Amino acid sequence: MGQTAKQTQHVNPAQQARLLIRSGKHTRHTAGLAHGYVQGNLCILPAEYAVEFAAFCQRNPKPCPLIGMGAPGDPHLPTLAQDLDIRTDLPRYRVFREGQLVDEPTTIIDLWRDDLVSFVLGCSFSFEQAMIEAGIPLRHIERGDNVAMYKTNIDTVPAGRFRGKMVVSMRPLKPADAIRAIQITSRFPNVHGAPVHIGLPELLGIGDLEQPYVGDPPHMRADEIPVFWACGVTPQVAVEHARPPLCITHQPGAMVITDLLNTSLAAF
Amino acid sequence: MGQTAKQTQHVNPAQQARLLIRSGKHTRHTAGLAHGYVQGNLCILPAEYAVEFAAFCQRNPKPCPLIGMGAPGDPHLPTLAQDLDIRTDLPRYRVFREGQLVDEPTTIIDLWRDDLVSFVLGCSFSFEQAMIEAGIPLRHIERGDNVAMYKTNIDTVPAGRFRGKMVVSMRPLKPADAIRAIQITSRFPNVHGAPVHIGLPELLGIGDLEQPYVGDPPHMRADEIPVFWACGVTPQVAVEHARPPLCITHQPGAMVITDLLNTSLAAF
Numbered sequence: 001m002g003q004t005a006k007q008t009q010h011v012n013p014a015q016q017a018r019l020l021i022r023s024g025k026h027t028r029h030t031a032g033l034a035h036g037y038v039q040g041n042l043c044i045l046p047a048e049y050a051v052e053f054a055a056f057c058q059r060n061p062k063p064c065p066l067i068g069m070g071a072p073g074d075p076h077l078p079t080l081a082q083d084l085d086i087r088t089d090l091p092r093y094r095v096f097r098e099g100q101l102v103d104e105p106t107t108i109i110d111l112w113r114d115d116l117v118s119f120v121l122g123c124s125f126s127f128e129q130a131m132i133e134a135g136i137p138l139r140h141i142e143r144g145d146n147v148a149m150y151k152t153n154i155d156t157v158p159a160g161r162f163r164g165k166m167v168v169s170m171r172p173l174k175p176a177d178a179i180r181a182i183q184i185t186s187r188f189p190n191v192h193g194a195p196v197h198i199g200l201p202e203l204l205g206i207g208d209l210e211q212p213y214v215g216d217p218p219h220m221r222a223d224e225i226p227v228f229w230a231c232g233v234t235p236q237v238a239v240e241h242a243r244p245p246l247c248i249t250h251q252p253g254a255m256v257i258t259d260l261l262n263t264s265l266a267a268f
Numbered sequence: 269m270g271q272t273a274k275q276t277q278h279v280n281p282a283q284q285a286r287l288l289i290r291s292g293k294h295t296r297h298t299a300g301l302a303h304g305y306v307q308g309n310l311c312i313l314p315a316e317y318a319v320e321f322a323a324f325c326q327r328n329p330k331p332c333p334l335i336g337m338g339a340p341g342d343p344h345l346p347t348l349a350q351d352l353d354i355r356t357d358l359p360r361y362r363v364f365r366e367g368q369l370v371d372e373p374t375t376i377i378d379l380w381r382d383d384l385v386s387f388v389l390g391c392s393f394s395f396e397q398a399m400i401e402a403g404i405p406l407r408h409i410e411r412g413d414n415v416a417m418y419k420t421n422i423d424t425v426p427a428g429r430f431r432g433k434m435v436v437s438m439r440p441l442k443p444a445d446a447i448r449a450i451q452i453t454s455r456f457p458n459v460h461g462a463p464v465h466i467g468l469p470e471l472l473g474i475g476d477l478e479q480p481y482v483g484d485p486p487h488m489r490a491d492e493i494p495v496f497w498a499c500g501v502t503p504q505v506a507v508e509h510a511r512p513p514l515c516i517t518h519q520p521g522a523m524v525i526t527d528l529l530n531t532s533l534a535a536f
Contacts, residue, residue, distance in 0.1 A: 175465045182450045199493040225467040
């Protein structure tokens, strides 16, 4: 009864966004929706692969910070939001079979099975909000670009069939802002946390910073140093290696919107 | 009575070190004495200059973190240690008149005056202990060198006659250790805290890292980045500008030993 009362009393901006998406009225990216609420990356796998993937996330918490996990066959993730239905509440999905992209539907009701397990991973939107609120300029956001991402020479810790190199995102920052950014993102271990590297891209096997693996060129300036965070694209590389018969993810940018506040993820 | 009981019950290693120094049996540097206890920089000034210097410290907390301040004429600093007598408890002092070094005595009993005010500033020994305990190698300690220090192009915030450029210490660190070092030292705002700069010495006006202003060459390696902390030599530069008729400091390395534990300075 308390729960029902709560739901009728107040629909929060995150729930409003999910209702809009669930109704089919929003099929684009979720940037700017439900400001201040945690958004996450989605990865759905058959149970046969799910245990290995859970272990992969546990062993690689910086690129794969698990903030929600469903029971097999259950499309609900009540710790992220009471009303969340993972089959309908994302604007657009990607369906992979044997590692190949085969479809980009707006719901996965028809694909749902009793053995599917949902994983939601934290994403850098949360710590970027904290950085912006601290007055740290982020070039890719100012330019309306995607953040620059690079495949590194760092091996993730394998778990069963899941393995591969770590992907990192890079933000060019002035030295004082880089120090502040390390402090701020250290408070957010559930959304990649502190950087994994700073300053010397060649040590990660990155030749030319202006030619990222994914995303837009970063447009580094001479008074900036490159700061690298573990990136949520890493599990996609691991899934490519594992080649499960079915894998469903969000379409890049079209995220899971949760009822958690970004600020609630701060560790101290 | 509680206090007397406490003192007879237990003499801690910091107090033991002070008693040894007070008796005249130890006149060298204090590195390695009373492991785990906070050591500090000393600056004693006439009251006429003390208010300005207190303001200088307040405005420049990173180079000048004030951990203890005496009342005019009082040689005791009970918040640092109940039995501390600032006139006898350091192994060796430096006496400056009009900014010129004139003597290096082992006590300042004869110089003490009713208008002298003692300032004790936190020093990097405390955060270096935390870094070493976290497994971060520090080249200058491994080599038995003094840390490399540089005069920067950063102006301190002036206060009255005290002004000058900020001096920084630099430790070469591998990128992952640099990130960890920022996290660790951020917890210790009373002993210089987080770095003030990382990665690009030319932005601080430093031409050649291997030619420090004070201390030994850092012996940088190709897989390391330079990490810069505000340094306790900064107030000495400010005192040189102010040229007070009398200023008494510790001899470099021969510090004030307090009863505070380094770990007690951690902010979180």
